[in-house]
Amino acid sequence: MIIGILICAIGLLPLFLALSIGKVYNETKLSTGMIIYMILITIWQLDIGVLYFKDVLSEDTILFLFKLFRAGPTFGLPIVLYVAYRIIKDQPSMVKKANWLTNVSYALFTKKALIGFTIWSAIVYVINWTDLGIEGLTVTQERYTDVYYFPDYGPLFWVYFIHMAIVVFFLIVMPVLSMRIRNSHFKSFLMGFSFNALLLVIPGILNFFPLTGVLTSSIGVILFSVANMHIFVKLNVELKVHSHALMEKQKKLDYTGHLTGSLIHEVRNTNSIIKGFSSMMDKNGSLDDGDKRKLKMIGDASDHLEQLTDNYRAYMKSSALLYKTDDLAKIIQESIEFTVGMLQENKVELEFTNIYSPLNVYLNRTNLKQVFINLIKNSVEAIPDNRTEKKITISTEINDRNIIIHFIDTGIGIRPEDWLSVFDPFISLGEKERGMGLGLAFVKKTMIEHLGDINIVDSSPNGTHFKLEIPQEGMLNGGNYSKSIQ
Secondary structure: OHHHHHHHHHHHHHHHHHHHHHHHOOOOHHHHHHHHHHHHHHHHHHHHHHHHOOOOOOHHHHHHHHHHHOHHHHOHHHHHHHHHHHHHHOOOEEEOOOOHHHHHHHHHOOHHHHHHHHHHHHHHHHHHOOOOOEEEEEEEEOOOOOEEEEEEEOOOHHHHHHHHHHHHHHHHHHHHHHOOEOOHHHHHHHHHHHHHHHHHHHHHHHHHOHHHOOOHHHHHHHHHHHHHHHHHHHHHHHHHHHHHHHHHHHHOOOOHHHHHHHHHHHHHHHHHHHHHHHOOOOOOOOOOHHHHHHHHHHHHHHHHHHHHHHHHHHHHHHOOOOOEEEEHHHHHHHHHHHOHHHHHHOOOEEEEEOOEEEEEEEEOHHHHHHHHHHHHHHHHHHOOOOOOOOEEEEEEEEOOOEEEEEEEEOOOOOOHHHOOHHHOOOOOOOOOOOOOOOHHHHHHHHHHHOOOEEEEEEEEOOEEEEEEEEEOOOHHHOOOHHHHHO
């Protein structure tokens, strides 16, 4: 009985850690999976502990509790999958090119697989309630422990053993899968979680054999609880520190003085698009299929204008825009389609290269689309008519923390002394005569609102290289990203 109390006490350790995680990190979806997994570990230890209560509880009661608490180790499989799935789903990008092993591993950690293995776990749990899974209990005494009950497994015992073997398989596959993750914080966490879970599960499998007793899993629980709490807290602290640093940069901008001017500028930009397409229509009023497509683009531009003004109205009221997960690559492509008339009219070639799929970011779709419309428009206006190569190149890159967009044109360039001031409002450089000098100011403001930034990497009379950065962190905000910019 003393051994049973000790095992149950050890089992409470992950429960206390789960409560701590829930209190401190309750805003993350990842923490939900971690909390549930910790609770299941506690139930697992209670499942083992009741086997030592022979002198306190009847055999039937112990058998009932043993089958009931079997839910702990049984449903650990879908929760392990959920933790990995949560990390993968919230990653902003995965490299398209990968070896076959990585692709197979990635296919196993999907929503359909998660649902499938949850159903499988339920079936295994139901089998354990029948004589096919567990027939009864046998009194056993191990050399170093008290007398305890050991389960008599039924003819379908092998089903549960395979179930646990699948858990081990997934924990081994997870480090392979983590190689596709670009964010070093989440890559390190996923590898650490899989290793720590192996320290828990492998000793637990020894519980199937009477000669090893049923104490081995308690050793794994201690190792897992301490190590996993460490990597989880480390992940959250690193992300919080990084997000705080980005938000500090955001505070340096004073938006209120430029709201009205920015709004006027964006209305002018959108109207220039409408006028550009309108001028290409047949003046006689007859519309062929091509004209109808152009008319549709005019309608799209009008819709965008409406969304933009709505955003400014919401911004002036609460300073909180709507942010949600979206594919940045698609937004860039839509911006290119928006400006195709301008590009064709000025005979400027635009090349967009992206090797990541998806390229998900927590963003405000309308404003970020306008960022690339502004950049394209500015670059087109900066490229001289007599330039031999009239080209804009957009490409994507990902480092440990940020999604990076390289925007390069073959325009007249910006003088080094103007690299910073060009982002200030009402500063119009170069040969533009009618500009209000708000295009790049809006771009800078929007990027900082996304906790990112834009800077000039290089500029000469042969062209300019802009670098835009947006942080990968999104999971930490639990999908409610707008809280971080209020």
